[in-house]
Amino acid sequence: MQPNPCGGVMSIYFEAAANLLPWMIEMRRQVHAHPEVRWSEEGTIMLIKQLNSSSYSHASFLHHDYQGGFVLDVISGIDLPIMAFRADLDALPIQEETGLPFASQVPGVSHACGHDLHIAMVLGVARAVAAGLVKPTHNLRLLFQRAEENPGAPPDPNSGGYYLAQEGALIGVTKLYVLHVLSTLKTGSIYSCEGPIMGNSDRVCVKIKALGGHVAHNADARDVNALRIASECIPMLEAIVNPLAGRNISCEPTGLIAGKGQSSSNIMPSEAEAWLACRTYLGADERTALHEGIKRQISGNVARYSNNRASAEVTVIPGHPATINHGFAGFKSTLEASGIAVLDKAPELGGDDASHLGNYVVQQGGEFVYAFIGAGGEGFADHHTPQFNPDESAMQLGLEAYLALACS
Numbered sequence: 001m002q003p004n005p006c007g008g009v010m011s012i013y014f015e016a017a018a019n020l021l022p023w024m025i026e027m028r029r030q031v032h033a034h035p036e037v038r039w040s041e042e043g044t045i046m047l048i049k050q051l052n053s054s055s056y057s058h059a060s061f062l063h064h065d066y067q068g069g070f071v072l073d074v075i076s077g078i079d080l081p082i083m084a085f086r087a088d089l090d091a092l093p094i095q096e097e098t099g100l101p102f103a104s105q106v107p108g109v110s111h112a113c114g115h116d117l118h119i120a121m122v123l124g125v126a127r128a129v130a131a132g133l134v135k136p137t138h139n140l141r142l143l144f145q146r147a148e149e150n151p152g153a154p155p156d157p158n159s160g161g162y163y164l165a166q167e168g169a170l171i172g173v174t175k176l177y178v179l180h181v182l183s184t185l186k187t188g189s190i191y192s193c194e195g196p197i198m199g200n201s202d203r204v205c206v207k208i209k210a211l212g213g214h215v216a217h218n219a220d221a222r223d224v225n226a227l228r229i230a231s232e233c234i235p236m237l238e239a240i241v242n243p244l245a246g247r248n249i250s251c252e253p254t255g256l257i258a259g260k261g262q263s264s265s266n267i268m269p270s271e272a273e274a275w276l277a278c279r280t281y282l283g284a285d286e287r288t289a290l291h292e293g294i295k296r297q298i299s300g301n302v303a304r305y306s307n308n309r310a311s312a313e314v315t316v317i318p319g320h321p322a323t324i325n326h327g328f329a330g331f332k333s334t335l336e337a338s339g340i341a342v343l344d345k346a347p348e349l350g351g352d353d354a355s356h357l358g359n360y361v362v363q364q365g366g367e368f369v370y371a372f373i374g375a376g377g378e379g380f381a382d383h384h385t386p387q388f389n390p391d392e393s394a395m396q397l398g399l400e401a402y403l404a405l406a407c408s
Contacts, residue, residue, distance in 0.1 A: 011338045013407070016133035017400035020124045024395045027051070028120040029102035035091030035109045035116075038147035039155055044089050044119070045070045048144055051123060059129050059136075068147075068163030074129050074140040083138035084176045084361075085402055086354055087122035088115045088148035088160070097386035112388040114181040114375065117395050119144065121179065124399040125406065136406040141173055148353050152203060152317040159320065161353030165360040174366045177331065177405055178354040179398045183376035183383060183390045190335065190401060191345035192371035194328040200287055201319030201351025202278040204251070206233050206298055210310035212270030221268060223309040227258045229302060230272035233312070236301040237276075237294065249290070250279040250349050279349035281322050291316040323355040327367030331405070338404040340397065345372060373398045 036044055048070060049063065060075040069089065096103050096110035104110040122142050128134050146160035164170065185191055211224040221228055234253050255275035282290060295314040302312040332342040358368030375394035381387035 011400075011404065012134060013338055013400045013403040016128045016403055017124070017396045019133065020127060020399060021393065021396045023127065024120040024124045024399065025392050027123055028116045028392060028395065031116040031119050032100075032111050033102045033105050035104050035106055035111045036089070037093055037109055038090045038149055038153065038159075041089040041146050045144065045146075048072075048119070048123065061126070061130070064169070066164055066167045066169050068160040068165075068167060068169065069143060069145040071144070071164075071169050072126060072142040074126055074136070074142065076129070076136045076139055080137065080139045081174045082141055082172045083136075083406060084141040084143055084170065084173045084357075085122050085125060086143040086145055086161075086176070086178045086357060087118040088145050088352075089119065090115060090147055090149050090160075092149055092384060094384065094386055098389045100389060110386070110388075112385060113149065113383050114183070114388075114390050115148070117181050117375070117390060117392070117398070118179070121395050121398040121402065124395070125402050128399070128403055129406075134403050134407055137408065138175075138406055140406055141169075143169065143357070145353075145357075151201065151319040151351075151353065157317075159353040159356065161320075161356040165356045170357060170360045170364075173361050173364075175327070175405075176357055176361045176366065176368045177402070178352070178358075178370045179373050179401060180352065180370070181375035181390050181394055181398070182372040183380040183388065185372060185374035186377035187374045187391045187394050188397065189341040189343050189374050190371050190397065191343050191374065192325065192328055192331070192369060193344050193347060194325055196281040196322055196324050196347045197345075197370050198323040198347065198351055198355075199279045199281050199349040200322045202280075202287075202291070203254075203317040203319060204276040204278050204294060205315045205317065206230060206274040206276075207313040207315075208233075208272045208274070208302065208310055209313075210270050210306065213268045215266050215268055218268070223306045224270075225268040226272035226310065227256070227269045229306060229310050230274040231256055232305070233274050233298050233302065234276070236298055236305075249282075250277070251294075252277045252279075278316070279351070281347065281349075284321070291318075320351040320353040321355045321359065323352055323358065323370050324362075325369050326358075326362045328369055330367065331369040331371070334408045335401055335404055338400070340401055340404065342371075373401075
């Protein structure tokens with residue numbers, strides 16, 4: 001190993017990643033300009049297949065198509081264990097406002113979460129092996145997964161990670177690692193922890209039906225105005241959420257809609273909807289119990305609050321299960337031995353369907369680690385915003401980490 005100008009050592013993984021950074025930037029920008037939302041990622045998958053359609057002398061490349069995405073096996077030896085890396089493919093229904101020369105060419109759709117960088121990094125693994133820049137000690141399974149965003153949404157409420165786990169795409173995998181860029185963390189380090197790293201990403205829909213009426217008759221507004229009742233469902237949750245507050249329970253309002261989109265200055269709506277994001281780290285049984293408690297609390301309170309002149313239909317739409325790491329200590333020691341800084345990070349209530357993949361691997365006795373790559377810092381726009389534009393140079397560290405793991 002050579003001296004690293006940033007301190008520590010400059011490994012062959014650092015050199016390979018630095019060599020491939022311009023190529024990854026080119027790939028990222030190509031994907032970024034042509035984003036596709038969940039379950040419509042055919043063009044992105046076609047690009048990935050084209051980039052890996054040639055045969056190479058340094059490894060065998062096998063393609064597999066699944067409902068949940070596209071899988072590329074990089075075979076370095078017959079009896080080697082299988083290590084998997086995941087890249088998510090889908091973009092978000094957000095109009096980009098970055099002004100970049102490679103900005104989205106699709107109106108109302110953009111890669112506002114960093115999945116384009118993830119694709120380029122995992123493609124970089126295949127390219128590094130194909131070029132003989134590294135020789136993995138594992139066979140690699142590169143998972144290019146569809147539909148990570150917006151679980152529960154059309155045209156299929158399930159996610160690509162859910163399907164890949166069900167379809168057998170992880171059979172034989174002993175270790176799974178997922179790296180996700182995070183623009184709110186400073187570029188130059190990787191961040192993670194043992195145990196829960198992200199939460200269950202569930203949603204709650206409360207549909208209110210009431211009598212409605214003329215706004216002049218507002219003495220009965222608390223009983224008949226569906227929009228008013230829907231808005232007051234949020235404080236109704238305090239009785240069930242507050243006792244669990246120390247366990248990171250979040251029920252945050254995300255939408256309030258008057259029935260059938262009506263908007264008038266002289267009508268109290270007879271129908272309305274309230275939407276909430278329900279984020280927790282709870283296990284499966286406690287998560288289900290919380291969902292049932294929310295249904296009972298809101299339905300019962302609405303009936304009492306409105307003197308039975310209104311009713312509530314409460315639906316919980318399960319999102320991704322909590323993302324729980326198993327094997328962080330080994331992950332950290334492997335990367336630090338290669339000169340890569342790994343910092344402890346407190347868990348957060350984001351969500352990612354890598355949890356489906358990780359749960360499968362762990363249940364089979366394997367290891368799963370989900371980690372964040374700093375891709376910005378102060379002054380960088382947050383994820384899921386029109387101005388999101390992470391630091392592209394973070395891809396070098398991501399590829400370096402993947403290569404160090406593949407060769408460990």
